[in-house]
Amino acid sequence: MSAALPEDAAGEISGRKRTRRLRLTRVPAPLLAGVVVVSFFLLCAIAPEAIAPYDPIAFDYTALLSPPSLAHPFGTDQFGRDILSRTIAASTIDLQIAIFATIAPLVIGTLVGLFIGYYGGWADILFGRLVDLVVTFPFLVIVIAIVAVLGPGLFNMYVAVSVIGWVFYARLTRGEVMVLQQYDYVAAAKVLGYSQARILFRHILPNAARPVLVYWMTDMALAILLGSSLGYLGLGAQPPTAEWGVLIADGKNFFSQAWWITVFPGFAIVLCGIGFSLLGDGLADLLDVKR
Amino acid sequence: MSARLTEPVLRVDNLGVRFDTPRGAVNAVSGVSLTVGAGEVLGLVGESGSGKSVTLRALMRLLRRNATASGRVIWRGEDLLAAPERRLREVRGREIAMIFQEPMTALNPVLTIAQQIDESLVAHRNLDERARRARAVELLDLVGIPSASVRLDNYPHEFSGGMRQRAMIAIALAAEPSLLLADEPTTALDVTIQDQILKLLLGLVADLGMAMILVTHDLGVVAETCDRVCVMYAGRVVESGPVSAVFASPRHAYTHALLRSMPSGEAARQPLTPIQGQPPRLDRPIVGCAFAPRCAFVMDACRAATPPLMLVGEGREAACLAADRLAALETVA
Amino acid sequence: MNAVAASAPLLEVDDLGKSFTLRRTAWDGLRGRAAPVLRAVNGVSFAVERGRTLGIVGESGCGKSTLARCLVRLLEPDNGSVRFEGVDVLRLEGAERRAFNRRVQMVFQDPYGSLNPRLSVGDCLSEALVVHDLARGPAVARRVEELLDLVHLPRDAADRYPHEFSGGQRQRIGIARALAVEPSLIIADEPVSALDVSVQAQIVNLFLELQERLGLALVFITHDLRLVRHVSHDLAVMYLGRVLETGPTERIFSAPRHPYTQALLAAAPQMTPRRRSRDEAVRGELPSPVAPPPGCAFHPRCPIAQPICRERVPALEPRGGDWPVACHLAGSGAS
Numbered sequence: 021m022s023a024a025l026p027e028d029a030a031g032e033i034s035g036r037k038r039t040r041r042l043r044l045t046r047v048p049a050p051l052l053a054g055v056v057v058v059s060f061f062l063l064c065a066i067a068p069e070a071i072a073p074y075d076p077i078a079f080d081y082t083a084l085l086s087p088p089s090l091a092h093p094f095g096t097d098q099f100g101r102d103i104l105s106r107t108i109a110a111s112t113i114d115l116q117i118a119i120f121a122t123i124a125p126l127v128i129g130t131l132v133g134l135f136i137g138y139y140g141g142w143a144d145i146l147f148g149r150l151v152d153l154v155v156t157f158p159f160l161v162i163v164i165a166i167v168a169v170l171g172p173g174l175f176n177m178y179v180a181v182s183v184i185g186w187v188f189y190a191r192l193t194r195g196e197v198m199v200l201q202q203y204d205y206v207a208a209a210k211v212l213g214y215s216q217a218r219i220l221f222r223h224i225l226p227n228a229a230r231p232v233l234v235y236w237m238t239d240m241a242l243a244i245l246l247g248s249s250l251g252y253l254g255l256g257a258q259p260p261t262a263e264w265g266v267l268i269a270d271g272k273n274f275f276s277q278a279w280w281i282t283v284f285p286g287f288a289i290v291l292c293g294i295g296f297s298l299l300g301d302g303l304a305d306l307l308d309v310k311r
Numbered sequence: 312m313s314a315r316l317t318e319p320v321l322r323v324d325n326l327g328v329r330f331d332t333p334r335g336a337v338n339a340v341s342g343v344s345l346t347v348g349a350g351e352v353l354g355l356v357g358e359s360g361s362g363k364s365v366t367l368r369a370l371m372r373l374l375r376r377n378a379t380a381s382g383r384v385i386w387r388g389e390d391l392l393a394a395p396e397r398r399l400r401e402v403r404g405r406e407i408a409m410i411f412q413e414p415m416t417a418l419n420p421v422l423t424i425a426q427q428i429d430e431s432l433v434a435h436r437n438l439d440e441r442a443r444r445a446r447a448v449e450l451l452d453l454v455g456i457p458s459a460s461v462r463l464d465n466y467p468h469e470f471s472g473g474m475r476q477r478a479m480i481a482i483a484l485a486a487e488p489s490l491l492l493a494d495e496p497t498t499a500l501d502v503t504i505q506d507q508i509l510k511l512l513l514g515l516v517a518d519l520g521m522a523m524i525l526v527t528h529d530l531g532v533v534a535e536t537c538d539r540v541c542v543m544y545a546g547r548v549v550e551s552g553p554v555s556a557v558f559a560s561p562r563h564a565y566t567h568a569l570l571r572s573m574p575s576g577e578a579a580r581q582p583l584t585p586i587q588g589q590p591p592r593l594d595r596p597i598v599g600c601a602f603a604p605r606c607a608f609v610m611d612a613c614r615a616a617t618p619p620l621m622l623v624g625e626g627r628e629a630a631c632l633a634a635d636r637l638a639a640l641e642t643v644a
Numbered sequence: 645m646n647a648v649a650a651s652a653p654l655l656e657v658d659d660l661g662k663s664f665t666l667r668r669t670a671w672d673g674l675r676g677r678a679a680p681v682l683r684a685v686n687g688v689s690f691a692v693e694r695g696r697t698l699g700i701v702g703e704s705g706c707g708k709s710t711l712a713r714c715l716v717r718l719l720e721p722d723n724g725s726v727r728f729e730g731v732d733v734l735r736l737e738g739a740e741r742r743a744f745n746r747r748v749q750m751v752f753q754d755p756y757g758s759l760n761p762r763l764s765v766g767d768c769l770s771e772a773l774v775v776h777d778l779a780r781g782p783a784v785a786r787r788v789e790e791l792l793d794l795v796h797l798p799r800d801a802a803d804r805y806p807h808e809f810s811g812g813q814r815q816r817i818g819i820a821r822a823l824a825v826e827p828s829l830i831i832a833d834e835p836v837s838a839l840d841v842s843v844q845a846q847i848v849n850l851f852l853e854l855q856e857r858l859g860l861a862l863v864f865i866t867h868d869l870r871l872v873r874h875v876s877h878d879l880a881v882m883y884l885g886r887v888l889e890t891g892p893t894e895r896i897f898s899a900p901r902h903p904y905t906q907a908l909l910a911a912a913p914q915m916t917p918r919r920r921s922r923d924e925a926v927r928g929e930l931p932s933p934v935a936p937p938p939g940c941a942f943h944p945r946c947p948i949a950q951p952i953c954r955e956r957v958p959a960l961e962p963r964g965g966d967w968p969v970a971c972h973l974a975g976s977g978a979s
Binding site: 358359471473474501502503504505506507509510513514528529530531532533534535536554555558568569570572573574575579580581582583584585586587589 | 697703704810812840841842843844845846848849852853867868869870871873874875876877893894897907908910911912913914915916917920922923924925926927929930945
């Protein structure tokens with residue numbers, strides 16, 4: 021009882037104004053940071069030419085492998101291309117990867133998880149075995165194997181990631197839905213004669229969405245890492261496309277003389293990943309609903 | 312049973328408990344004073360948020376870290392709130408024992424009942440192993456667990472709800488405490504089992520000469536078991552006195568309303584008399600009597616200042632400006 | 645019994661049964677034992693008349709909540725029949741089933757879990773109206789206001805979300821939601837047991853008032869005997885899945901016939917401190933519903949049990965009295 025006391029005492033009607041004020045003035049700091057970082061990368065992705073100081077593919081033989089300076093804050097590569105501009109330009113591809121590699125798993129996985137969690141039965145048993153199978157293999161290894169079969173390239177990478185990735189969303193959603201089904205508001209909806217579609221999409225899905233959306237944010241960060249890894253290995257984006265992993269791969273031969281070629285795109289990957297993670301954390305707070 | 316003029320074993324003076332929460336301070340308990348005599352059963356009754364459980368936990372300093380207790384808890388001439396932690400550990404379990412609402416969370420699931428009783432016996436009594444085993448069997452017998460010597464080696468999950476509560480009482484009794492604190496011990500139980508446990512506690516109090524403080528939200532439980540009662544509302548004691556007198560003619564408007572809101576079970580399909588509204592929030596200062604907004608007897612003076620506890624009869628106190636008007640009312644059915 | 649007479653009871657339950665198969669432990673499986681079966685509801689029959697309240701009382705494991713869920717078809721019974729206005733509702737499907745749902749509604753125990761936290765009160769109530777096409781356009785908002793008036797909530801409650809309300813207020817919202825579809829029967833499963841005493845009284849009064857105003861029939865399920873006397877015309881006492889005694893509430897309270905009913909009444913705490921005693925109302929524990937005792941399930945705890953009680957399950961019959969009781973010894977003068 022001692023634990024519940026402050027909440028008990030706060031069960032008054034006046035709670036309404038409190039929450040409204042809370043939402044406006046106390047935007048959670050992680051959310052704010054996440055929004056700022058991700059918006060910045062989105063801006064870079066949408067209009068790289070507006071932000072980048074140089075043309076990312078323009079050669080400049082007067083400034084080969086020049087270290088970071090005022091003219092080239094991130095330095096230049098072996099062809100004199102501006103690393104800052106190339107990093108900015110690469111964000112277009114990398115954010116595309118973040119979205120395209122995760123959108124199909126998000127939608128398919130959530131729907132599959134919703135139905136399996138709600139209806140159960142043999143589909144659930146089958147799904148359980150599938151999850152066991154998928155989680156016992158290292159994710160990266162399966163994706164590489166699939167891309168190797170389909171051939172290198174971004175589209176094939178999306179296919180490979182989606183074939184495996186939806187399972188994680190489905191597992192997450194299924195668990196949430198099974199818990200939510202126990203709630204009496206779902207029982208009330210059934211007793212009120214609501215259709216199954218209405219119960220699933222209006223009463224269960226919105227309440228199950230929070231962990232899924234949070235996971236999606238993390239997954240986008242992971243997708244960028246994965247895309248960069250595959251780009252580095254030559255299985256993802258193909259040069260001359262500017263992609264962070266490709267940029268890092270380009271710089272690896274010059275690492276001892278020109279560390280900036282690899283390090284700055286690496287920073288971009290880390291920063292973007294942190295941005296999505298913060299956004300996910302913040303979203304978790306924001307979408308948390310009091311019961 | 313009711314009139315005892317013995318020296319109180321426990322005296323609580325002006326106890327206050329404040330919780331510091333992210334949303335501000337919550338005064339869960341303020342200015343609570345009470346006494347318990349030897350062999351007496353004191354009921355602490357109130358609705359959720361009234362501070363009854365917090366009061367009980369504060370007596371043994373079993374509060375969460377964000378809580379601050381003030382005032383004095385005098386046990387055998389010593390202030391427990393000021394006592395060093397080492398002294399407190401001696402008191403806990405040995406002199407004052409406690410039982411809880413949910414035995415499954417209070418019992419250790421990986422130890423047998425025998426081991427848990429043994430733990431208490433080793434800590435508090437000087438007995439060899441065989442004597443401890445014999446004492447443990449005796450204790451299970453005492454709390455009415457059949458085939459005690461066999462059940463002793465069971466784990467808590469092998470007991471039913473009522474039997475678990477009995478086992479927890481046996482563990483509490485192991486060190487022969489002089490005061491038993493019971494925090495809603497029957498709230499999670501079915502009626503027929505609640506009845507058994509209450510009767511058991513009553514018998515133990517009488518046979519072992521223990522005193523007991525029983526926290527409950529159920530006035531019926533108070534009527535069935537307690538000698539005296541303290542009624543709490545919004546963190547304060549609003550009325551105290553012998554149970555029969557308080558039930559027959561309450562002198563605080565809240566006690567009056569609470570008794571009337573209880574389904575008496577004596578009338579068929581008659582509307583009850585609820586108390587309108589809800590208890591106040593404790594994270595804001597309360598000016599005047601906390602019950603005033605819901606009170607049928609409210610006067611202007613009630614809203615001006617918190618009414619003090621006043622003597623309203625033999626061994627009776629009430630913090631109500633309408634005490635005289637309530638006394639003039641006919642007794643509550 | 646099959647004739648759909650105007651005088652037929654609103655709800656008629658006959659020989660209803662519902663079992664759950666529990667998980668078999670690996671050890672049981674190795675020894676070739678069948679999975680244990682919990683017979684939650686076993687041969688339950690009763691009737692509810694229009695505008696009247698049937699109270700169902702019992703302790704944990706007696707099957708009262710399973711019974712409630714069978715009545716609204718949240719669970720499908722294994723056997724027996726549930727007739728609503730003479731129609732067997734267990735056979736209804738599709739549109740007919742939805743029409744039945746409109747007539748029989750449920751109020752739940754947990755005020756915190758029974759409302760969708762993401763729907764405002766107004767959305768929650770209007771959804772029911774729109775789905776069943778009971779109101780359109782501006783009439784929806786008007787009807788929502790009416791419903792809020794009916795359960796004594798302020799009209800501006802419509803714009804607020806469940807977490808902004810106290811337990812008692814949420815229970816009012818749950819009742820308003822049930823009333824939205826204009827039912828003639830409400831199944832209330834422990835609707836006040838999660839609430840404080842003073843708030844309990846508010847909700848009980850609301851039920852009494854609504855019944856009066858709307859002519860509702862009510863099945864009120866509770867473990868609290870004192871409470872049930874305040875709300876119900878008729879009473880059914882359940883123990884381990886069976887009804888042991890059923891009849892007019894007042895008469896059962898003044899002269900209970902089954903030893904278990906007598907024990908329940910004796911065990912309920914009295915509000916009169918003077919009548920205190922140290923005698924237990926009934927000995928023993930509640931048996932596990934997975935392995936109920938043979939014969940009369942109450943016999944191990946019964947003060948007057950005879951050999952026959954261990955052998956044969958007593959049927960629910962009048963046995964020389966005015967209402968049926970499932971006790972071999974009732975009417976024989978032993979009780």
